[in-house]
Amino acid sequence: MKRNLGPAYVAPQALWLTIFFAAPLLIIVAYSFLRKGLYGGVETSFSIQAWADIANPTLLKVTLKTLWVSLAATIIIILLALPCGYSIARSKNQALRLFLVIVPFWTNFLVRIYAWISILGNEGFVNQALRFLGLKAEGFQFLYNQGAVVFVLVYMYLPYAILPLFSTIDKFDFTLLEAARDLGSTRMQSYTKVMLPNIKGGVITAVLFTFIPIFGAYAVPLLIGGKDSYMLGNVIADQLTKTRNWPLASAISMSMTLLTAIAVFLFAFKKPKEQQAVKDIDPLSLPNGKTIGFFHRGPGQGKKKPSGKGVA
Amino acid sequence: MKGSDVTVSNVSKSFGGFTALKDVSLEIKKGEFYSLLGPSGCGKTTLLRAIAGFEDPDSGTILIDGSDVSGLSPDKRHCNTVFQSYALFPHLTVFENVAFPLRIKKTPTRLIKELVMKHLSLVQLEGHAEKKPSQLSGGQKQRVAIARALINEPSVLLLDEPLSALDAKLRQHMLMELDSIHDKVGITFIYVTHDQQEALSVSDRIAVMNAGLVLQVGSPQQIYENPATEFVARFIGETNIFRGKVLSRKGTLNVIEVESFGQLLVDDETPVEVGDTIVVTIRPEKIRISNDEPSGDELNAVRGVVEEPVYSGFQTKYIVRVEGGGRLTTFRQHANWSEGIPDIEWKDEVFLSFSARDLVIVEKSPG
Numbered sequence A: 001m002k003r004n005l006g007p008a009y010v011a012p013q014a015l016w017l018t019i020f021f022a023a024p025l026l027i028i029v030a031y032s033f034l035r036k037g038l039y040g041g042v043e044t045s046f047s048i049q050a051w052a053d054i055a056n057p058t059l060l061k062v063t064l065k066t067l068w069v070s071l072a073a074t075i076i077i078i079l080l081a082l083p084c085g086y087s088i089a090r091s092k093n094q095a096l097r098l099f100l101v102i103v104p105f106w107t108n109f110l111v112r113i114y115a116w117i118s119i120l121g122n123e124g125f126v127n128q129a130l131r132f133l134g135l136k137a138e139g140f141q142f143l144y145n146q147g148a149v150v151f152v153l154v155y156m157y158l159p160y161a162i163l164p165l166f167s168t169i170d171k172f173d174f175t176l177l178e179a180a181r182d183l184g185s186t187r188m189q190s191y192t193k194v195m196l197p198n199i200k201g202g203v204i205t206a207v208l209f210t211f212i213p214i215f216g217a218y219a220v221p222l223l224i225g226g227k228d229s230y231m232l233g234n235v236i237a238d239q240l241t242k243t244r245n246w247p248l249a250s251a252i253s254m255s256m257t258l259l260t261a262i263a264v265f266l267f268a269f270k271k272p273k274e275q276q277a278v279k280d281i282d283p284l285s286l287p288n289g290k291t292i293g294f295f296h297r298g299p300g301q302g303k304k305k306p307s308g309k310g311v312a
Numbered sequence B: 001m002k003g004s005d006v007t008v009s010n011v012s013k014s015f016g017g018f019t020a021l022k023d024v025s026l027e028i029k030k031g032e033f034y035s036l037l038g039p040s041g042c043g044k045t046t047l048l049r050a051i052a053g054f055e056d057p058d059s060g061t062i063l064i065d066g067s068d069v070s071g072l073s074p075d076k077r078h079c080n081t082v083f084q085s086y087a088l089f090p091h092l093t094v095f096e097n098v099a100f101p102l103r104i105k106k107t108p109t110r111l112i113k114e115l116v117m118k119h120l121s122l123v124q125l126e127g128h129a130e131k132k133p134s135q136l137s138g139g140q141k142q143r144v145a146i147a148r149a150l151i152n153e154p155s156v157l158l159l160d161e162p163l164s165a166l167d168a169k170l171r172q173h174m175l176m177e178l179d180s181i182h183d184k185v186g187i188t189f190i191y192v193t194h195d196q197q198e199a200l201s202v203s204d205r206i207a208v209m210n211a212g213l214v215l216q217v218g219s220p221q222q223i224y225e226n227p228a229t230e231f232v233a234r235f236i237g238e239t240n241i242f243r244g245k246v247l248s249r250k251g252t253l254n255v256i257e258v259e260s261f262g263q264l265l266v267d268d269e270t271p272v273e274v275g276d277t278i279v280v281t282i283r284p285e286k287i288r289i290s291n292d293e294p295s296g297d298e299l300n301a302v303r304g305v306v307e308e309p310v311y312s313g314f315q316t317k318y319i320v321r322v323e324g325g326g327r328l329t330t331f332r333q334h335a336n337w338s339e340g341i342p343d344i345e346w347k348d349e350v351f352l353s354f355s356a357r358d359l360v361i362v363e364k365s366p367g
Helices: A006-032 A049-054 A057-090 A094-106 A109-120 A125-132 A146-171 A175-182 A187-198 A200-215 A219-224 A232-241 A246-268 A273-281 B044-052 B094-104 B109-122 B138-150 B168-185 B196-202 B220-225 B230-235
Strands: A034-036 A042-046 B006-015 B018-028 B033-037 B059-064 B079-082 B156-160 B188-193 B205-210 B213-218 B240-250 B253-258 B262-267 B277-282 B288-290 B300-311 B315-322 B327-333 B349-354 B360-365
Touching: A006 A034, A006 A246, A034 A049, A034 A246, A049 A246, A057 A094, A057 A146, A057 A200, A057 A232, A094 A146, A109 A125, A109 A146, A109 A219, A146 A200, A146 A219, A175 A187, A175 B079, A187 A200, A187 B094, A200 A246, A219 A232, A232 A246, B006 B044, B018 B044, B018 B059, B018 B205, B018 B213, B033 B044, B033 B196, B044 B059, B044 B079, B044 B156, B044 B188, B079 B138, B094 B109, B094 B138, B109 B138, B109 B168, B138 B168, B168 B188, B168 B196, B188 B196, B196 B220, B205 B220, B205 B230, B213 B220, B213 B230, B230 B240, B230 B277, B230 B360, B240 B262, B253 B277, B262 B277, B262 B300, B288 B327, B300 B327, B315 B349
Parallel strands: B033 B188, B033 B205, B079 B156, B156 B188
Antiparallel strands: A034 A042, B006 B018, B006 B059, B205 B213, B240 B253, B240 B277, B253 B262, B277 B360, B288 B349, B300 B315, B300 B349, B315 B327
16 A cells, blocks of 8 residues: 655645744744843843834834835736736737746846936936936936835836736637627726626736735835835834844734735635625535635636537 | 618628638528538638627628618627637626626616526526536537527627537537527527538528638528539538530530540530530439449439448448549438348449439539
């Protein structure tokens, strides 16, 4: 008899996750319950001071602003990525277009942020060009405000939304759009009533892929934003390096992680109502609404070609 | 009678360098079951899509019920399509798929329920209303697609190879069902198919297409018995083709000289001149095969050897090599017990006989 080696196969993965994910997370949890060291670090005595400090109005304000900026950037990204993904999926040279989406990734994250500074900065390319053309001698201040932060965040994370949306839309059967038009819907209705429900999985993935990293953004608000553009990531970094309150930094990190986890859970694992209804009526119905991101294959997205010309 | 007449006038359409439709004109009558038949790439689907509004013709006009539909988007045309791949919405139940057009029109909920159930019973799917398309069989999906296309009460139903994804048995069954649905709703059906059997068995009229051209329009009998061109003769059913020179003509009776067959008598009204090269055809079932020399008034008789007998239960097909070297195909029905045994076998010497009237001239060129 063959022994079931299942657990053994998982061992490397489990080891990896323990060392690089679970252990660091536990250390952060532990730090948040320790007393703050005088010059940074922690003292080994239990304290809930850090968690008490979290409840302060300044932090609440930053949290709300972070949420607001992340939501705005995510919504803009999805609105841009949907037509992008659609046009790539319907294009004849998908490979070239996908390549163009991915190319920016070959340049370092920070370098790309600095590239925007050299384009939009006070002495940047755009302002120099305006000055050269004699249009606006004193130049515009494009950067160092909330709008600039959202703009660069959108630029940075757009590909993370385009790729999953492309891959779901590519599997979408475009005949369905024609059928919708044929049955009386306008072009817009055919997208909202037929395409969108069928690419829901891709949209959810795209939202998760963009909202989560933007929620934890640090470099973009630091370099592009002004005094009022501080996000939670910057607060944590400051607590760690300037104020040197490690327990508070840990507590804020943990709250963010929890907040994100809860949001993701509510957003991605929520069962759509009408599917529940079908299940109640028909016990044979499979819950095909496994909606979480990457592996999502909505109903009917595995394209099935009509087969067999057969004999008459 | 319900339904609309559809008039296609001088419609042309090309994609890049490929010409899909060349100056096509058709008149489809109200309530007709009209088939567009042809091999793949002949333009039949492009024509259907042009009627539905998915393709804009480069030139020409399409009238539905007398009014020009050029430039109208598909949602504004009073016709609906049954797609080859069904195109059911996977996220909706059967009920909601059929209700889709009504929900778009914001029909009152009570009326929706009534209409949907009426149409589901038309296609015998009342019990499957709450299922998702992924839980249905191919034939059931097809029925949902038909019910959904009919619920708006279109005056023309366009069917794009609707049975091609089904297996042979089911296809026969669905074809008969389509026919009876056509009888019930009484609207105009335009049916695209590459399968000549399907077209012959249900159509009122058939337009045979090839390479963007309509070659012949007629009833199934006309198309089968009197093909207009060699292509039509070859595409519809099996046939024998002779290419020969007219030696003499008396009334409608021609004597032609065919290479590797010798002289044949052809009785056809098509006017030809002595010296013309003509193409004639005869259906295999019109050629009699026998062991003994035929007697009686058969006008053509040739001697040959059975090269290939193909037994298929109700009939046997014989491919016979005749004395001149040419090959002829003939069917022999096994109608009763005495004819049930294929007493003519491989390598038997046989006689083929056929009437001059069963030969049809399909093409002629002078000289």
